[in-house]
Amino acid sequence: MKPLFLILSFFVPISAQIIFTEIMYDLPGTDSPNEFVEIFNSSEIDSVHLAGWTIVDRSSSDVLVDSGFGLSIPPLAYALILEGDYNFSSGAYLDIIPTETILIKVDDSSIGNGLSNSDSLFLYDSSGVLIDSLGWTDVSPDGFSLERVRLHFPNESFNWIPSLDSLGTPGVINSVYPENIDGALVESSLSLSPAIIENGGTSTIIGRVVNEGLENFEGQIQISDNLNIISTEFLEILSELDTTSFEMEIGPFGFGEHGLSVSLLITDDSNLINNIDSINLGVRYETQLFRINEFYPKPTSEEPEFIEFIYFGEDSININNWELKDSRDNTNYRFPEKMIGPNEYFIVADDSSFLTLVPDSVPYIVPIGGFPSLNNSDDNIRLLDPFGTVIDSLSYDADFGYATGISTEKIFMDSLSHLSNNWRQSSAEIGKTPGYLNAVTPFEIDGTLISGLVFNPLYPEENQPFSVMVSVLNSGILPFLGALTISHFDDDLSEMSFNSGALGDTTFVEMNLPGFTSGSHQLTIDLFLPGDDNLDDNSWVDTLKVQYRFKTVSLNEFMALPNNDQSEFVEFIVSQDLNMKDWQFSDNQKSPVPIPDRMVYENNFVVLLSDSVMLNAVNPNAHIFVYEEGFPSLNNSGDAIYIYDMTGAIIDSLIYDQTWDIASEFSTEKLRAEFESNLKSNWIIAESENGHSAGEQNSQMLKDIDGALIQSLLSHSPQFPERSDSTRINIWIKNNGVQPFSGNVFIENDDDELGESSFSTISPGDTLMLQITVPPMSSGIHFLQIFLDVLDDTYWGNDGITDTILVSFPFGALKINEFLSLRDSNYFEFVELVSDTNLNILGWGLSDISGKVMTFPNLNLNKGDYFILSGDSAFLDLMTDIDAVQISETNFPNLNNGTDGIYVLDMTGKILDSLIYDESWPIIENRSTEKFHISYPSNSSKSWGVAVNESGMTPGAKNSLAFETLPEDGSINFSPNPFSPDGDGYDDILNMEYDLPFENSTLRIEIFDMTGR
Template sequence: FNPDQQLTLSIDTLWDISGNQATELEINFTWNPPFEADSSDILFNEILPDPTPLVGLPEAEYIELFNRSDSVINLQGYTFINSAVAVVLADLLFEPDSYLILCDEDDTSFFQPYGLVLGLSVWPALVNSGDSLTLINPSGEIIDLLVYDDSWYRDAEKEEGGWSLERINPVWPCEIDNNWSASENSLGGTPGQVNSIFNDAIDSIGPEITALSIISDQSVQISLSETPENLFITVQQITIPELDLIGVEFGESLTDELILHFSEPLAEDQEYLIWLENVQDCWGNTSNDTLSFNSGFFAKPDQVLINELMVDPSPQQLLPEAEFIELYNITDHSFNIRNWQIDNSGIRKDIPDFELAPYGYAILCREQDTSLFFGFGKTIGMPSWSGLVNTQDSLALINEKGEIISRVAYKNTWYKNDVKKDGGWSLERIDPNKKCHGIVNWMASENSSGGTPGKENSVKGIEIENEILLWQAYLPDTNILVTSFSGEPDTLTILNSEYQTILELGLTLQKITIEDNRFDLHFYTDTNPIENTIYQFKIKGIKTCDQTETAEQSIDFGISIQADKKEIIINEILFDPFSGASDFVEVMNTSAHFINLKNWRIIKSDGFETIEESLFSEEHLIIAPGELLVFSRAPEELPVLYPISTNINNLKSLSGLPNFNNDRGTIIIRNNQLKTIDSLVYSDDMHFSLLDDLDGVSLERIIPSGDTKDPLNWTSAAESVGFATPGSPNSQLFKTAATGRVYLEPELFTPDNDGYHDQLHINYHLASGGWMGNIKIYSDKGIEIRRLINNDWLGSEGSKAWDGTNNEGEKVPVGIYIVYFEVFNAQGEKQLFKQPCVLGAKL
């Protein structure tokens, strides 16, 4: 037969079962081959990949087909493919504009009440999260292809199961994923009938701009109401009058998002108008849309800060036992930190899209810890997290352009608290408005919870102590000068500072190294330094990190020489400190040249072998001619314990300083070649014999050039200086005066608190150390009215003051008074001084 040919069927002889003969039969007909579906004649119209938990439908998977053609289709020979499993369909007439439910053969009876059902003897299970479904006609042509994804539900609750995915419009010409959604039928689906979300409305509106977000100062992202037909959008189709658009690209995963790139940065807080023209959708509609937007503000360095760190949450205090990083916006502008990153020692992790409010906080933590911090403030769960090292680590906040917005290189010394550094307490920035990023601006939280995530730091307002002090200059190599400073500087002012050397060497700054509360400047010298020559380095113009001006500073330096014996001497030792305090040892450079104490050792010995030892320094440590250096495990205690006599500039921390015996012992100093330079055998018998309490009293060397091992060259520090002189000249240092003397100034004083001659100063200069004294004030009648000191331990020189009051604190009358000054020592020697003075008054 030929298609559409008119034919006639004739029957001449035909009997029924009763023997009746039929008359002549004839029928006209037209022959056509069986209808074979073409592309999209049959559609996958609804699927239930996850029937559990049951909502209202049978708890079984199904696929609904829709015949949208105007022909009956016999499905015999059609093939259904689920991923790699293919099933040939059975003989079944599929009426036009009707639905067919495919399911497992065992589930057929469950779905028969809903409509026409075709059970498959082999049912390839549907994957809940997403799968690929294909229908092929007998000629091998694809009728429909569906690659679904569970994101199509657009409803997190329904995505968990029991609800079908339904096609919205069976004649939709556009991207398939926008044409599916979760069923809205109360049973969970509509097998065998019109879908609950069916909508065959025709789109007559072109693509429109629905949203805009600023990615960086040179790129923005716009969201469109629908996907363009042509995925190649030119710069001619998008216009921003004030900007030069140089590129357009689609977002990484969404074809309705466009990223626009500009040749120059957006101006801050500027209104812009964007035009979208001649962009066509899949229905053939073209765009003609505009959107105005404000560029807002872009964070500059130090406007968003790493403000608090929980690097060691165990043992837990009251906060969640989880690491966190707190960010703080110090400005009155909001910042979107989309595409920003946290850099942890070179490992960068992306920060999710987040709008950081003016003066707002954000808590960064592991994604799984997010719920732990919800009660503390805005929280950003990081899908990928690089753990924070407890002892020290380096963190940086990086913006979308790769610029560093905030940087912190913390150490556990920043806690400034030995208990809190062991865990459970956060590190907090003290003053976010000061550009100080080192130890001077950080300390352990003082909040009883252990930290303050999401709110103002507990340590805010504590005064920052940051003074730039030039404390060392040395020549580690020919033509290299290194100058060391304490404090945290503003590095820009270093580059603009003025520096020079007396005895000109010609300096070129090569590099700056900064670590904790110290920084070094490395210079190249044009001229070779000369041995045994003292140079002086001067610098001015440096500011601290909080922009405090620093006065001009200078320091002597020269080529370091290998020390000979007795060129570094033990000058003072505290071996029996106050309870809870630390020992100290003071050394002195008696030579005329600079000496480097790097890798020198201080040793505690029993006279035969080493018991404890420690390096003075693993780094360069220069001691100048005549300079004193004091080493202690806790040098910060000394100015508190000895406020009168401590020179803080000469104090050095030495955590490994040996613990010296309180009664007797041996101290040895060896150079970097292990040669003994000085040694002291000490005992408490070397103290002044009339002292009852030796706690906190140091032993001082009397004559620097004398023998260290001579007990007579040592004695107790004077009471007048507080019993120790760490970093300062010894109170018992031998002076060249041959005889002692006492002198008063002024001889006429007027104690009326007017700031002029309010006190009588009794100055003494004794021939040697080791004296005790009494000072009494007598009236001209010989009556004792005031005792200033009574058997006090004196230095070789000093001063006492009388304010014109008696022993009861009452002011004495105007008149002549006698100062009686008696001194004596352990050898029984005694001296007596008597001098008159006048206590006057203004008329």
């Protein structure tokens, strides 16, 4: 390789008109005297005279001398500087140099010190000014000059290249001087994306164009395929040495290798050599264009392995560079050039031993690089086109039917190669048929049912009509008219006649069938064909899977937080008889776990246990499946449960989270099995003693019909009715069951019906408020029984509630009759009450003005009975009938000495009697204040007086001041009168008897002694 060409550039005056244009520095053999330097006067008007000019290389300097042609160079003219001993009459350039060229010699026999492969030249004018300079390395072949390409371009390395002509172009335009118009495709710039495409596909061709001429041009790119123009594109105007790129989508293309020609079309282009380039596009051949028809993987020891192919294309094809592979990829078993015609066999063998067995018309190929040894047990056979496309392939094993010395033949030459049922062991006498029709050719008439019905839909719903697609292969040579029947047990469900296709064609017969019940059903398909030579493949049994309705099984209970004596479990209830074969369940990971194959029946419980810990705690009548491993663990905070039928359809599911009713050691039960499983309001924590009800009815299950009276919402108005008031009872009824109902409500008191009302239908989960008015009731506490009557109510425990109505007593039903409020430490405050009627005083009370209430016990009082209340138990010592005394040392209202009040309250809080006393009332220390008559108003001081009996009080007895009626006339009697208070025990005391028609009066009594004083 020659060293790189290097141009050394030196300072040149701007006014210089003379330039170097060509150097001949190396010729074959000796260079002398044939070295030359060509210079050019670039001025268009001025001649340049070279007298006194010198040329210098790196070693010496030479003066330019007149050799008989003068030293003046006309405008736009060339001059040659030759060695001093060059012979004009016989020199190497005698027939090359034009006559008008100015020939100049140097003043000795060599230019400088002789031009070398790596040298420099400098041209000076007579004043010693450097006019031009040039440096180079050896880039030109011997005998070829170094030429300047463009005279108007800088004197740089890219602008100097070797001449195209031997001996160069002295005195004339350089051989490398550009054409005026010269467009070129940039060398090696063409590419395809992609370089290999599918049949019928397109690609993009990419390239670059350069203007190698002197003038601007515009043109177009033309792409041809086998001389057919397939695409053109116009280019923008391109200036000198500028480049532009193009991208053109081309196609579509048929399979094979396409040599694409790219042409640059430019008007008046002087150089067409660089206007054309080409590139190859690969288009993959169609798969199955060749098909494997026979192979021989297990020959006898004397025989070669072989593979037979059939070509199914319409035009002859060259298989050059096609490749055969086995299971290995690092092989290179390629075919030589060989033309294969339509429908033609060709044999590829390990060697030529079988050549005599093959007809002369059948191509026989031994691949370049050898034959892939086929394994006896199993291997792959692959045919690849030149672009690596697998055209046909198979992976064989013992199912393909080969044996030692016997080939495997395809039954149908145009069938798919990879299906083992398309192949049979050769039945030929010699065990093989290379180049001939396979011995396992079909029967003349032979219809074959292809296994596997295609159901539409794949899994019909229950009772949904559906269709099946039956595939019938014509395995025989002749087409036929046949009939199909589909039966279920002995019932024919559908029959259809059809016409077959040609040999190897599959006919798809769609048949409509009625709906089936959910589950798996065996269908028998029979093919009836007159004259069928092979009945072995005329019948087939397939399984129809009809998906179950959603909630055919219903999730009913699950346990996510068991204790050590419990297991995680899932329970569901079956709504119809079914077989659990191929059923599954999962958690939210949806990795289904099989449910064991078992027949279950309507309303059966099925319990899936995570282990056997609580096996004995499950009702043995249930279907119990224990998973010692593989049970999908139920997360504590949230998870999901899915039940799948044999079709994979979700039959029931739920997704729970931390908001659901889930508790440790207790299962979560559904209120009703038929309720929606994924609604948390339909689930509740179990109430059974062992924390679950696995395998049996849920402890919290809602009844079919269950009406309930809601005790907590019961109310009545008014709250405390008077004896004359009717009472409105507000009764709330809830439907706790799953069916709507209507009914009646009854109200009773001591078996006496007080009211009744009917109500219209209440939907499940709804409530209804019913208002019943009961008539006035007597004063006291009344316990009303309220009953709900609903037809077929399955739970009576919530059909009755009670209401307690307190009917207030009339004012004066219990009256204040005596009280002691002013006392010393030897006496006790008390209040005496008297009943005006028979009554029970439970819940009644006594209060003073402070509001402090002393509550009465459960005590029955008859009319006229006394009832005494005190705050000191010592008071009982004064009483003979202690049953009528209520003592409360903490709650008795302390009676103030000066002013206070006394209030008697019935059980409703109603004031039945009251008084407010002050200093004006008849109140004396240690003596009670008594009412003159029980009927007198308690709050009038005139109704009261100070007790006059010896003890100063009469609790529990008739008041000392009491009277039945006031006398109409008054009288006063004294006895004895006169009396003698002298202490002799005789008439010492004066007794006064009076009857006064007043409750209170003041008597003036005058007592005189014996002298009248």
